[in-house]
Amino acid sequence: MTDSTDDVVLSLRDVSKTFPGTVALDRVDLAIRPGEVHALVGQNGSGKSTLIKILAGFHEPDAGGTIRVGDTVLAHGDPAAAHAAGLRFVHQDLGLVMTESAADNLALGAGYPTGRTGGIRWREQYRYARQVMRELGHDIDLRSPVRQLSAVERTAVAIARAMRPAAAPIALLVLDEPTATMPAHDVETLYDLVRRVRANGAAVLYVSHHLDEVFALADRVTVLRDGHLITTIGVADTGPRELADLMAGGHVDIGERAIRELGDPALELRDVSGRVLRDLNLVVRQGEIVGLAGIDGSGRDEITMVTFGGSPRTGTVRVGGAEIPADRPDLAAAHGIGFVPADRAAHGLVMDMTVRENMTLTRLGDYLSGLALRHRRERSDVVEWGRRLGLAAPGTEVAMTALSGGNQQKVVLGKWLRTNPKVLLLDEPTQGVDVAAKAEVHRLVDRAADGGTAVLVASSDETELVRLCTRVVVLSRGRVSAELVGDDITRAAITRAGLGVAEEGVSA
Ligand SMILES: Nc1ncnc2c1ncn2[C@@H]1O[C@H](COP(=O)(O)OP(=O)(O)OP(=O)(O)O)[C@@H](O)[C@H]1O
Ligand SMILES: [Mg+2]
Incomplete structure (x- = not known):
């Protein structure tokens, strides 16, 4: 050299x-x-x-x-x-202002290009924004709040911002x-x-x-x-x-897929449509772990949110036979649906509240008898779940912001696993979680299924789907493009089906 x-x-x-x-x-x-x-x-x-x-x-x-x-x-x-x-940075939490548009976020910190009069050159700003986003493969609406973008699109905005031309x-x-x-x-x-x-x-x-x-x-x-x-x-x-x-x-020890007896249908989706999703029909039985795969924007990333009622849908969602109205996450939770969203900061956690408060927000009913007792029980319960999840935190009374990203994710998981839900919706459940903790999370999801919980897990991590699921539904352009069962579930098969490449032995 x-x-x-x-x-x-x-x-x-x-x-x-x-x-x-x-x-x-x-x-x-x-x-x-x-x-x-x-x-x-x-x-x-x-x-x-x-x-x-x-x-x-x-x-x-x-x-x-x-x-x-x-x-x-x-x-x-x-x-x-x-x-x-x-030095240029794309931080773990991206550092975007969710209520502002992609164009505004690109301009933040770098300053808007200004004309001689000092006015903002919006046209130039938009042209730059559109060009970098296209280079990154995303033709997004630059004017609507980044809150409405998918996780991948937001990452692209943060990368584009870091790469923005600057003096140095x-x-x-x-x-x-x-x-x-x-x-x-x-x-x-x-x-x-x-x-x-x-x-x-x-x-x-x-x-x-x-x-x-x-x-x-x-x-x-x-x-x-x-x-x-x-x-x-x-x-x-x-x-x-x-x-x-x-x-x-x-x-x-990363563990392996478990086969278990399935019970009655726990979650039923009939003709469910959303933003991209079209007429999805899916039944998940008690004890079943069904995976959802597909590229971003295929509908994979929409199903759990739509099912929980966090974004608009048409069609029918039933839990244990009872119909859950659209746009009512509160009723979904009351009927026993637990939901770990992909974006923990926007939907899963209250960042300035403590670990304990975040873990117990979903289940206050258990603790409503006597304040002192409630506090004590709450605390020991949270400590116990922290232990099961291998939570590394300075304590349960610190704000979420003092936890590392992976440990924040464990808190969202703990919050819902504790509730012993009938149906567990997981969207990217082990994002940012290290190899050892991921194995632990998988064991806990297995244990929930052993107890009869029906699990629907959307993941961009094919290895995770292979490890957890006995059935994987692959989406493409909002519709089911393939369904893989048992030993046909491999990383390669999931990727191929997600890209719409036909394969022998795969029913389309
Ligand atoms: N603002 C803070 N106040 C107190 N402790 C903090 C703060 N930020 C981080 N820590 C602690 O510092 C340690 C390192 O955290 P850090 O975020 O650097 O981990 P990491 O390697 O990035 O983990 P991950 O893979 O989960 O993102 C952790 O114990 C964390 O709880
Ligand atoms: Mg980190």
């Missing part, structure tokens, strides 16, 4: 971060080379996002550490300095779990983008819980565990198993 291997785009030396009660990072050293894709992996709460927020100037590190971009020392806790140094060239693009809810098809588009950034000489720091992405994309990988840097190695010198074991500090 040339001398340039000694070059460093970004270096961290002795960087630590202490939160009250938690050492999130403990004297971390890291060097990122120009033109490399550097993966950052570790279990939930291991410190990945904290490291990134320090780079972005959002958190100040403890005294004593040094961060350099090239040869220049980066000021701590100064977002403008990070931007000027050429991009030295390092940081992506914190950009693919958490992305189906394989969209992940490819993202890969192209990452490779393009690298081809332009910038480096990429890439956080993901999907180890196959690390091997598809990265040159080197750094493993964090409990705030400690365990190792930085070349991707060619390791494998997924070794990496998973390094992250967990031991061996992870």
